[in-house]
Each structure stands twice: as structure tokens, then as C-alpha cells.
Amino acid sequence: DAKTTQPPSMDCAEGRAANLPCNHSTISGNEYVYWYRQIHSQGPQYIIHGLKNNETNEMASLIITEDRKSSTLILPHATLRDTAVYYCIVRVATRGGNNRKLIWGLGTSLAVNP
């Protein structure tokens, strides 16, 4: 079972920031938080990941709370092309052979409106 909880849907106005929350209250100290998105009928697209520090790249920012029990993905200026299902996933950090799979929930369906 997925170890994360996300709201099923959200709306955002074009040009505004989209803040997508994720709850991962049972996260372990060695688990990373990953975010992917999936635009209709396409393969998932990697966005960003982090362990405990906030992260930023050209697509988004990831804010992880100090207790690591929740995080927020921020799309600073949402466009219509950001309309997609956004998945928050926790995965154990391992150098071993197993536990590398991603376990997906249902994600948040983000609608960016003009």
C-alpha cells in the first residue's frame, strides 16, 4: 500500500502558485519523498525529490516539514500545461537490490483554469 495521502483533486488559477500537499506521517528516516506527474495518457514525468532539506529545480520547489511527516510541492506559476495527476511517493534509500520499486497511490488531479 502507498505510504502517502493526497487530496484527490485541486484547482488552481493560471499564473498563480499551485501548492500540492502530501501527508507521509509514517515516513522513516531513510526514506526519500519523490514527486511525479502524469499528463493524460502519457508516462509519468519526474519532478523533484528530497530527503529532509527543501529542494528547488527548474520545475518546482519541494518543502518538507521539519518532522518530515508532510511535504508540499509548489509550482510557482502554474500554466494550463501543468494540468495533470501529481503523485507523491516515499521510497527507501537503499544500496541493496530490493526495495527499489515505487509504490503509487491515486495522486492529486490538478486542474489549472484560465
Next chain:
Amino acid sequence: DTGVSQDPRHKITKRGQNVTFRCDPISEHNRLYWYRQTLGQGPEFLTYFQNEAQLEKSRLLSDRFSAERPKGSFSTLEIQRTEQGDSAMYLCASSKDRGYSETQYFGPGTRLLVL
């Protein structure tokens, strides 16, 4: 930058037929994953390879499913005696060993419809 490619993109088959899908990972990525996604659900893990070795298989991967990765390059996923319940999007992802943290990059998927 060449991403993960999958072939075919769409496949329609009749129940009982065999189908084979191909995945070409990003160059130099030593890990390759297969996932399956049905409508309205998140992807589900099927199996994963490190180089040519198949290291993990899901219980979803029944004996009608087989995956190979000869020479650690491209991979094939074969479904024998297809059933209507096999209708889904089959996704391939690849990654490169970066120690404790790795990122899986996905292909466009192969959409299978079993009639």
C-alpha cells in the same frame, strides 16, 4: 537527450493471443523497471532488472508474464494467452545507480487492449 522509448505505443489483440512489448532504456542506465497502470489507478510495480539480472518480481506477474533483458540493454515483456483483465498501460522506466538516491525515468507506455 534520448529518453526511454517503448514499442509499440498501442496494441489491440484478441483474447488468447500472445503479445510482446519492447523497452529501450536511457543509455548507460543499468536498472530497468516494468509497471502496469489501469484506468484511474496509479502504476503498479511488476518487475525490475539490474543489468541483465531480474532482481525482483511482483506477485502480479503471473506465469503468463515473462520479462527479459538480454545483455543488460533493452527489455521485453511478453504476455501469453492474454485475458481481458490484462488491458492496461504498460510502463517502462530506467535509472542509474546513484548510491542511496536514484530517479526512475519513464517511457510513454504501451497501451494494451484485449478484446
